[in-house]
Amino acid sequence: MKWFDTLNAFFLVLIGLSVLIPFVYITAVSFSPPSESLGGRFYLWPKEWSFAAYDYLFHARNFIRSLQNSVVITVLGTCVNLLISITLSYALSKRFVPGRRIALLFIFFTMIFHGGMIPSYLVVKSLGLIDSYWAIILPAATSAFNIMVIRTFFQSLPESLDEAARIDGAGEFRILLSVVLPLSKPIIATFALFFMVQYWNEFFSAIIYLNDSRDWPIQPLLRQMVAISASNISADAALDAQLAVSLGPNVQNAAILLAMLPIVAVYPFLQKYFAKGAMLGSIKE
Incomplete structure (x- = not known):
C-alpha cells in the first residue's frame, strides 16, 4: 500500500x-x-x-580533570567488564566444568534479589575502595544478564571447533583466544559499547563513593553546571562556577556536547557489529 x-x-x-x-x-x-x-x-x-564557551571549558581545570577521570574509568571499567564477562561466560558454557549448575544458580539469583544501596556501600567501604576509581568499576564489573547472553552465544558455536583445537593440543585459554574470540566479534563489540556507555554515564556511584570533587567523572560535573548554585559546590570550584554563570547557558550546552562526543565518535566503528551482535546470544539455535 x-x-x-x-x-x-x-x-x-x-x-x-x-x-x-x-x-x-x-x-x-x-x-x-x-x-x-x-x-x-x-x-x-x-x-x-x-567560541567563548569552548575556550572557557578547554581552560577550566575542573572540566578537563573530569574528562580525564571519565576516560580512565571508562577504559578500565570496559576492559575489566569484558575480561570477567567473557571468561566467566565461556567457562559456564562448557558442560564438563564442575559446579557449573550451582554457579549459574547463584548468578541467576542476583537477577532477582539485590543487596541494596546501604549493604553495597558497606562492602565497598570495608574493602577500602572509597575515593577510588575501583569503587565505581568493581561493583559493576559484570552482571547476570550479560553473562547469560554471552554464555548463550558461546553455546551456539559448533563444538567441533573446540574438539579440533583440543586434538591439536590447544588448552582452554588457547581455544578461547584463538578460536572463540575471533568468531565472537559482534557480541564482544556490542557489549563493549554497552559497557563504555555505562561507565561514561556513571553518576550515582560517583557521588556516593567519591567524596573529593576532583575525582568526579564528567556526569556529576555536568549536573553541577546545569543546576549550578554557589551554595552547593566546593570552594575550589567556586571561581569556575561564577565564570560559568557569567557566560550563561552556552557553557552548559557546550559541556553537554563535549560529553556526548566520545561515545558518538566510537559508535561508527562498532556499528557494523552492533546490529548483528544485538540479536546474537538472545536465542540459542
Missing part, C-alpha cells in the same frame, strides 16, 4: 526530527555569545557565532 508507506515514512521523519532538533539546538546555544543564549534570541541557528 502506497498510502501506508507514505504515512509510515512521514511519521519516521517526524521521529527523526524530534531526536535531531534538540541536538541542533544544543549545538547552536553552545556556539552563541552569552548575550544571545541568555536572552533566548534564536531557536536553531545563532545570529552570531562565538
